[in-house]
Amino acid sequence: MIALxxxxxxxxxxxxxxxxxxxxxxxxxxRVPATLVNRAYPKDLELLVKSNxxxxxxKAKERKRLGIGLYCEAIITGKKQLQINDAMLEPNWRDSxxxxxxxxxxxxxxxxxxxxxxxxxxxxxxxxxxxxxNPTKQLLTRFQTIIETDLKRVYQHAQLLQENKHxxxxxxxxxxxxxxxxxxxxxxxxxxxxxxNHANDDN
Numbered sequence: 001m002i003a004l005x006x007x008x009x010x011x012x013x014x015x016x017x018x019x020x021x022x023x024x025x026x027x028x029x030x031r032v033p034a035t036l037v038n039r040a041y042p043k044d045l046e047l048l049v050k051s052n053x054x055x056x057x058x059k060a061k062e063r064k065r066l067g068i069g070l071y072c073e074a075i076i077t078g079k080k081q082l083q084i085n086d087a088m089l090e091p092n093w094r095d096s097x098x099x100x101x102x103x104x105x106x107x108x109x110x111x112x113x114x115x116x117x118x119x120x121x122x123x124x125x126x127x128x129x130x131x132x133x134n135p136t137k138q139l140l141t142r143f144q145t146i147i148e149t150d151l152k153r154v155y156q157h158a159q160l161l162q163e164n165k166h167x168x169x170x171x172x173x174x175x176x177x178x179x180x181x182x183x184x185x186x187x188x189x190x191x192x193x194x195x196x197n198h199a200n201d202d203n
Contacts, residue, residue, distance in 0.1 A: 004115070004155065004158055004159055004162060006113045006115065006117040006119070006155070007041060007042075009154060009155065009158045011039075011048065011154065012154075015150050015154065016048065016049060018150070019037050019048070019049045019147060019150075020049050020052075022037075022143045022146065022147070023035040023036065023037060023049055023050065023051040023122075023143075024051050024052055024053070026051065026124065026139060026140065026143060027051040027053045027056075027124075028053075029139060030124065030136045030139060032105075032124045032125070032126050032130075032136075033051075033053050033054070033055035033056050033125070033126055033127065034050065034051060034053065034055075034056040034057070034058055034103065034124065034125040034126070035050070035051040035053075035122075035123070035124050035125075036049065036050050036051070036058060036121075036122070036123050036124075036125070037049040037050075037111070037120065037121070037122050037147065038072050038120040038121045038122075038123070039119060039120040040066075040072075040076045040118055040119065040120045040121075043065060043066060044063045044064060044065045044066055045063065045064050045065075045066060045070060045072055045073070045076075045120070046061065046062070046063045046120075047059065047060055047061065047062045047063075047064075048060070048061075048120070055127065057101060057102070057103070064097070068097060069093075069095065069096040069097060070096065070097060070098070071084065071093070071096060071098055071106045071108060071123065071125075072108055072120070072121040072123060075108050075109070075110050075121045075123075076110065076118050076120070076121065079110045079112070079118060080110065081107075081108065081109050081110075082106065082107070082108050083106070083107050083108075083132055084104070084105060084106040084107075085105060085129055085130060085131055085132070086104050086105065086129035087099035087103075087104040087105070087106070088104055088129075089129075098125060102127045103125040103126065103127055104126070104127065104128070104129055105125065105126040105127075105128065105129055105130045105132075106123060106124070106125050106126075107123060107124045107132045107136070107137065107140060108121045108122065108123030108124070109121065109122055109123070109140055109141065109144045110144075111144065111147055111148060111151065112148060112151070113151050113152075113155055114148075114151065114152045114155050114156075115155070119148075119151055122140060122143060122144055122147060124136075124140060
């Protein structure tokens, strides 16, 4: 089995559109202004999909560097849920970029590739302090599962493409090796005939 570099795997538009419908639905049902799907890279975090809600201050495709105290960074590092009911009451979070921007309530879950690599996060944010109830948590967990199922399908497709490419390269190399052997065999045969003719001439 060939190992994949998951950061190089593209998320196609049809999947992004499906995720868009999910985050819109989450915000509509929970009445939370911002629901996001983020993708993690070694040095930054990309906002892939954001809910199309009136009070969502975030911009799709926006990138923020890691190491500045993002809520999602704690999830990426710990690979577990993070809930913040009011960042202004928590010393670890009151100076975070989102809190300074007015988004003080946060609930987020990790998203992982099937090989265990972290993909990013799915999260909800609100400008008002709030307690995230169990139905809201269950809703977010349900969509976490759906997204990770999509990631599994994308991963398997990318793996199949890479294996086919590797097999094609092997076949090309084998064909080249066979042609080289044929040429070598012809050369050897020619040299044998040449030496045999010259041996007859000497006699």
